[in-house]
Amino acid sequence: MGESGWAAKRLLIALAHPDDESFGMAGTIAHYVEAGVSVYVICATNGDVGVADPRFLEQYASMAELRLSELQCAAETLGLAGLYTFGYRDSGMAGSPDNGHPDSLVSAPVTEVADRIVQVIRDVQPQVVVTFDPYGSYGHPDHIKMYEATTLAFEICRNGLELADTTTSIDFNCPQKLYYRTRNRTYYRIIVNLLPLFGVDPGQMGKNKDINLRAIISHTYPIHARIHTRHVSEQAERARLCHASQLGGLAQPSLLQQMQRLFVNPTVETYMRAYPPVKDRRVSERDLFAGIFQSSH
Numbered sequence: 515m516g517e518s519g520w521a522a523k524r525l526l527i528a529l530a531h532p533d534d535e536s537f538g539m540a541g542t543i544a545h546y547v548e549a550g551v552s553v554y555v556i557c558a559t560n561g562d563v564g565v566a567d568p569r570f571l572e573q574y575a576s577m578a579e580l581r582l583s584e585l586q587c588a589a590e591t592l593g594l595a596g597l598y599t600f601g602y603r604d605s606g607m608a609g610s611p612d613n614g615h616p617d618s619l620v621s622a623p624v625t626e627v628a629d630r631i632v633q634v635i636r637d638v639q640p641q642v643v644v645t646f647d648p649y650g651s652y653g654h655p656d657h658i659k660m661y662e663a664t665t666l667a668f669e670i671c672r673n674g675l676e677l678a679d680t681t682t683s684i685d686f687n688c689p690q691k692l693y694y695r696t697r698n699r700t701y702y703r704i705i706v707n708l709l710p711l712f713g714v715d716p717g718q719m720g721k722n723k724d725i726n727l728r729a730i731i732s733h734t735y736p737i738h739a740r741i742h743t744r745h746v747s748e749q750a751e752r753a754r755l756c757h758a759s760q761l762g763g764l765a766q767p768s769l770l771q772q773m774q775r776l777f778v779n780p781t782v783e784t785y786m787r788a789y790p791p792v793k794d795r796r797v798s799e800r801d802l803f804a805g806i807f808q809s810s811h
């Protein structure tokens with residue numbers, strides 16, 4: 515495939531919070547940008563509910579303003595071709611009072627969010643779309659909402675359906691593949707078994723004790739694609755550092771972080787292929803663009 519073939523490739527990644535792109539997929543993004551693919555990111559919320567040390571907020575009017583400026587830093591570091599923000603309010607973790615805010619992403623009708631994603635797909639005309647897995651990586655309601663809305667948007671395109679709120683029909687190239695970013699649960703199973711030996715409850719992890727590793731491993735999805743990102747790890751790390759307010763105490767990594775370093779290879783990012791549907795269980799791709807055909811667009 516020649517240079518021009520790569521230049522025509524477009525990847526759209528639909529996510530929920532400023533930092534989802536860097537904490538989950540920075541390697542994949544940096545890998546494809548380096549290969550000449552135009553990578554676009556949707557960030558549906560402003561990350562309003564993030565918790566940050568007050569010193570990070572000094573120069574900003576709000577948490578949202580801080581988070582969006584960190585996102586802008588990551589977008590520039592990664593070399594995104596475009597960044598779309600939808601401006602919904604961060605819904606917080608499941609069960610938190612922020613879920614019920616009328617402006618929250620979880621309060622928005624899924625058809626409304628899907629409609630906005632379809633508009634971005636019309637703009638970008640990506641061949642490949644990526645979003646969260648059905649459990650939203652670790653059960654975050656905003657992640658699950660983006661999984662639902664992005665899957666619906668993809669289906670609207672593929673089926674050529676009329677949009678819910680407009681009379682516009684699909685008059686553009688639909689994406690050919692849909693992937694869900696999903697972590698390899700095998701490693702997390704080992705970690706869940708080890709943590710209690712150190713007196714740590716795997717059901718209450720993270721800065722806010724709201725990450726339940728047991729629930730995560732009970733939602734396991736097949737892995738169909740592995741993107742190797744060692745060659746861009748420096749750049750991916752720089753993107754992560756843009757989100758300084760969300761990194762917590764870097765000097766003292768948590769036990770979970772230490773175990774992740776031991777068991778999880780951070781330079782391989784794993785994906786489930788949702789479309790085309792996988793019939794052969796042994797599908798093992800090294801490229802999200804494998805098998806796509808180039809349109810004249």
Ligand SMILES: [Zn+2]
Pocket residue numbers: 530531533534654657
């Ligand atoms: Zn998130």
